[in-house]
Amino acid sequence: MTSQLKHKLKHRILLFWAALLAVVMLGEPAIALLPPSVVPWGAEPGEITPIPESFQKIRGVWLTTNDMNILRDSSRVQSAMAELSQLNFNTVYPVVWNSGYALYPSVIAQRAGIPYIHRGAAGQDILADVINQAHHQGLLVIPWFEFGLMAPPSSELALAHPEWLTQRQDGSQTSGSAAGEVMWLNPFKPEVQQFITSLVAEIAARYDIDGIQFDDHTALPSDFGYDPYTRSLYQQETEQPVPSNPRDPAWMRWRADKITDFVAQLNQTVKQYRPQAIFSVSPNPYDTAYNSFLQDWVGWINRGLVDELLVQVYRWDMNSFTDQILRPEIQMAQTQIPVGIGILTGLRHRPMPMSMIQSQVLRSTAQGLGVAFFYYESLWYDAPEPVAERQARFQDLFSVPAPRFSLR
Known part of the structure; x- marks a missing residue:
């Protein structure tokens, strides 16, 4: 064995x-x-x-840069963690990597020319504060590498390390995303892998975390990978020229397998420092994840690289939502690891009605799935209904505790 x-x-x-x-x-x-x-x-x-059933009962929420006014205020962090605990949530996913910046005092990032700009109002370490307050309330804390391999063109990371970036066949290097225009770090370059791996090691070694999460951006759009380094590597390993068709099956599989190997490296790093830590992933539904972003999360699970899966099913329509959560790959994953569904609770300029949130939670839990919400302030503060009403409805949804047991 x-x-x-x-x-x-x-x-x-x-x-x-x-x-x-x-x-x-x-x-x-x-x-x-x-x-x-x-x-x-x-x-x-x-x-x-x-x-x-509590083994599968993920009840989580992502703490994003949209929540920065709360995260920077230690007293508000304390209140937020107490609220979540009282409403029978059990996990928080605080962002630690966004827009090419670390949201904690990172020596690794500073060595790469990336300044530390996300301090608390009193100069405190935001991540350490969230961990302390959340653990005091019995919540698990799984830091979240939100931007993965993305970085805005104006970020110090992209400007300081242009050699780390990849490109399309026509030489263009940017793509649109929900976060605006971004560039992509090349996941096939050892320097990029070392940088991200070192950030992971730094967090795992320094903080009392319960896991680490990577999402749909620990990936690469399928029309990228045409930089000279990747072309040369592909030709060297396959003795074939790089296909002009970005969706060529062999070319897609080669790149997806390379990303899988990188995920294995990240998993090994987490386990080296925190053997019992949860290696969590929150990708898009599989068809989109693989075909559009070369992210073979089914393969990751089959290789034993994933301890927890949260599939982002951000939908405004119940039929589309239901179709996605009934996918066979989700049912397969449920037989191996805890699985949850990422549910959208609203965007800054487009709030989600509580009736839709409630329907999506009930549909998910009826399938034995956990849930996690994007994002904290849209749970009840930035919402169309009054705070008290939203919180009461969440209390109805999570009427009994569902503790998750940390083995850290």
């Missing part, structure tokens, strides 16, 4: 006993299942051992 398999078995066994304790203490229904390939001590091979 390999050391990685031993670790995964130990991790699942500990989760089993922690979850069993939840049955005794909380009366949680024992309806979720461990994968048949992983059984606790005393079980016979082939048995499927029931564990509580």
Whole structure:
């Protein structure tokens, strides 16, 4: 048995006993299942051992740069964590990498010529403050590398390291995104991999985290990768010229596999410093993730690289939402790891009605899926209904606690 398999078995066994304790203490229904390939001590091979539904009950929220007015104020962070705990949330995902900047005092970023610009109002370390306050309220904290391999053209990162960027076939280097115009770091270059990996190691070594999350931007648009370095590497490894068609199946698979290898490196780094940490990913639905962004998250799960999956299903229409959460790859993932659905609770200039949020949560939980919300202030502060009404509706949705057990 390999050391990685031993670790995964130990991790699942500990989760089993922690979850069993939840049955005794909380009366949680024992309806979720461990994968048949992983059984606790005393079980016979082939048995499927029931564990509580709470194993799958991710109830999370992303803390974004839109929430910076709260994150910079320690007293407001304290109030926010207390609110979330009282409403039976169990996980927060604070942003630590956005627009080419670290949202914590990073030595690695400073060495790369990236200044530290996101301090608290009193000069405090925002990430350390969130971790302390969240843990005090019994919430897990999984820092989130929001921008992944993206960086705005005007960022110090893009300006200081143009050799780290990749391009399209016509030489263009920017693309549109929800965050505006961005450039893409080349995931195939060792220098880029080393930089991102070092940021991950820095956080894992310095902070009392429960995991680390990578999202749909730890990827590459499928029409990128035509820079000289990547062309040369492809020709060297395949003895074939780079196809002119960005959607050529072999060319897509080669790039997707390289990104998968990079994710494996990130996973190994996290586990080196925090063996019990949750390696979380929050991609787009699989068709979009793979075909548009070369992100083979099904392959990541099959390789045992993912401890938690949150699929971003940001939809304003229930039919489209339902179609996505019933996809077979989500059902497959549920047999192996905790899975949740990312639900949009509103944008700054387009609030989401609470009735739609409620419908999406109920539809997700009916499938045994957890949920996480984008983003904190849109839960109830930047919303069309009064704060008290929104919070009461969330209280109805999460009427009983669903603790997640940290093994950090």
